[in-house]
Amino acid sequence: MKMSMDANTIAQQAVRYGLVTIEQMEECLGELPPLERSAEAVLKIFERKAYLTPFQANKLIKGDYDGYILGGFRILYKIASGTFGRVYRADDPRSGQIVAIKVLRKKHLMDARKVDLFEREGKNGLELKHPNIVEILAVNRDPSTGQYYIVMEFVEGGNLRDFLKIRKKLQPAEALRLLEETAAGLGYAYSRGMTHRDIKATNILIATAKNAKLVDFGLAELTGSRQDVEGTVDQSVDYVGLEKATGTKAGDIRSDIFFLGCVFYQMLKGEPLLEMTRDLRARKNPNRFRLADKLRRDDPELPGPIFGLLQKMVAFEPAARFQNPQVLVDAVQHARAELAGEQGIKKAVGPKTVFVVEHHEGLQNVFRERLKKYGYRVLISIHSDRVLERFKQNPFSALIVDVGTAGDEGIAAFESVMDEAEYTRMECTGVLILSENQSSLVGNFKKRPNVTVLVRPVSLKQILKSLATVEQHNEDMEDNAADEIE
Template sequence: MSERPASGAKVLKEVGGFEIIAKVGQGAMGAVFQARQKSLDRIVALKVLPPHIAKDRNFIERFVREARASAKLTHPNIVAGIDVGQDPGTGLWYFAMEYVDGPTCKQLLQQQGRLSEDQALKIARDIAGALECAHQNGMVHRDVKPDNILLNKSGTAKLADLGLARHQDDDAHLTQSGQALGTPFYMAPEQVRGEIDHLDTRADLYALGATLFHLVTGQPPYQGETSAVIMAKHLTDPVPMANRVCPDVSSGTSKLILKLMQKDQAQRLQTPRELIEQIDRLLKLPAAARGLTTGPRIPVKGAATTAPREAVRPRAEQPPALQPAAGHKALLYAGVGAGIVLLLGIAVLLLFSSGQPPKTAKVAPQPVPVAEPPVPPATEAQPVVAKESPVPEPPKESPLERRWREARAFAEAQPTAFDEILKRYQSLVPASAGTPLEAEIQVEMADVERKWAAAAKEALEALEKRIAEAVANGDYDAAL
């Protein structure tokens, strides 16, 4: 260790009644230390604001705001705030909070690549509980992401870093209107558009959906070379299905993420409580049994495949009701017997009566040849049916042509979903090799890439302009 950190360690031996033990992290707004609160003899996490940043009043206000927000929200899934202030001896601003003895979800992803579906769902449920607490207190976190979710040794997830949290009734003077705040990988479309005054708990649910996608697949839902490209995808690209990125993810969890990440706030789950109920339904089932729906329709879908069939069977057994009652059976059998006797009597009269009936009996064979003519018509009717056989001929469109037509139809319906359009076009390249469609597909792909680059450039220029305006106005909080 260099001498410079050593001298720093000497300066930070104690701050505001907290004895420094070790440095455990470094964030955008200062270092985080493991410390001991001397008055209560307990271990805490102590965030200290660097002197050069503390010169900016905006950062101090944001720093204090985080501490106060944590103090207002008392919940087992929220990192509890303990104390905030300025050390009289060093002049350093500090914020003491609950010490969580475990990694962040970001660190877990770095170690494992992705989490099991069950673990990810349990973490999402814990954070949904934290968001429900914030929602009940009229607060929006605005920066839900893997790096702000900590796990203790028992596996309980806790939401941290309320630095961007804001009460929905607060004035937006601390954040310039029209500026996007949050982390691009998990930012809701309304945050991307800078609609700070219109953010509510649904923006946090979107971010949690994007976080859940990352946990179960090992990658964020949208990726790009710049923040501008990623943010543009949140605005325009279709929500990717997690089970297409990682087949091990159940369709139920994939659809839940899809619901959380709808572009339109009104199409998402509306409260964290709804999300908790959905996750509870999923966790009651093994992953293999988690179907396409996660809401109350799950029982209905099951009934559609089994219950109706069972309901129809009793009706199929109803014909016995058409049978005559026991009292009428004797009359029925007597009637049938009388009919048979009558028919036999007529037959006897025809066969054995004198006179010309025998000649009539000879005529009887003539109906036999008469019955033969119907046979040829039956044979002649078959060629007519054979002439209609061309019906199964329609498969004129090859599978490749059909897929190409469907891909172009999608491109027309979603012209700004560049990433998904390219994926669909690229999937056709191997099959189109050496066919007339090969050149056409390549031309269309080049056109999509050109449009995508132009849109990304436009979005980046707009973002840089907004950042420059924020810096020019001295609003560094918004510029971040």
């Protein structure tokens, strides 16, 4: 309620609350006209001289006696407000340092779970020091008011949602840069054993320098935690719905990657990819998360490299997504390079490795001995279902699958690895070997410049020539390899 105060009384209140100095008070009172001694008049002078903000002056005139100072910082004005808390701009009156202070709403003070989430956000953030994560400076509780608050780095700018309200949508190059920065921040947190669990446009801040910073790790979990946070805040409903639909545990980093993919699409198209609804049952419907099916490869706003990134980020099956943020960062960098007209293809680290899927023991020995002779490191397995995971962990330079012995499982493994190589921009040459009675399958495989389909009888010379699709081998190597593999 507005209180009746004269200029002297309200000026003294401002000094008492630590908002202005005695010298500033006397200066402003001295500028009042002789007959004008109202509280409103002196507050206008305080504001004109920038000694008080409109937020502070409004609180003073209302007679509010707390909420001016938290953790030694003066509250200047409100930046943002939500159901969970409010965020204010504040400064240190001694050093002039500008910070943001997030304050838990008073109505939540008696809710132990919300208090726990709020404190967890602050304590998690204290451990994270990265240029693409908003830095947490302090977490505390005011002894006089009982208010919980978090002191954070102040980011001059706004959140991505508000940024997009103005810009509508971004050019691919800019969207890729923001994606890379956000993924880098996410990757740093993941390296500390932490996932975010609340990736959305409002939790990505865009500084005036146009760099991205992740904020609000309030739902962050340590990797491997089994805690179910269903129902805590709105976004967690989507996380829980996705994870239940795909059979994954809470805290899976691939869930963050999925929702970051949704944000990336929003940057590019100016509209959400994930259908928004208030119906809780509809929000948990598994079909709602089959987003890769909604992407159009011929969409002019989704160039090839970007289409590949998006399709992999929002894949329904977790195993089909990027498995961690660093792999995503690498893929984004190569997509950026490709869009800029650069090569953008990665080579496997170390010696050229050929992975062979072959069930026949005799042929295993032939592959091992003959390929080693020409300088390859050879890995052989009969387990088709493990090939993709092996490629993700330690990419190899080439994959040979003997479909004659590996069957349909071998074909599926081969295609999955080639898709993975395409989406992650990793160099991998593929060779499929069909038996004579499988020759009718030749036209069934996806046309790829790095893949060769051979039908028995096949010579080692043919295989070596196929392996040289991306990187040429010596012609002498081919001429001397005339032994037939049957």
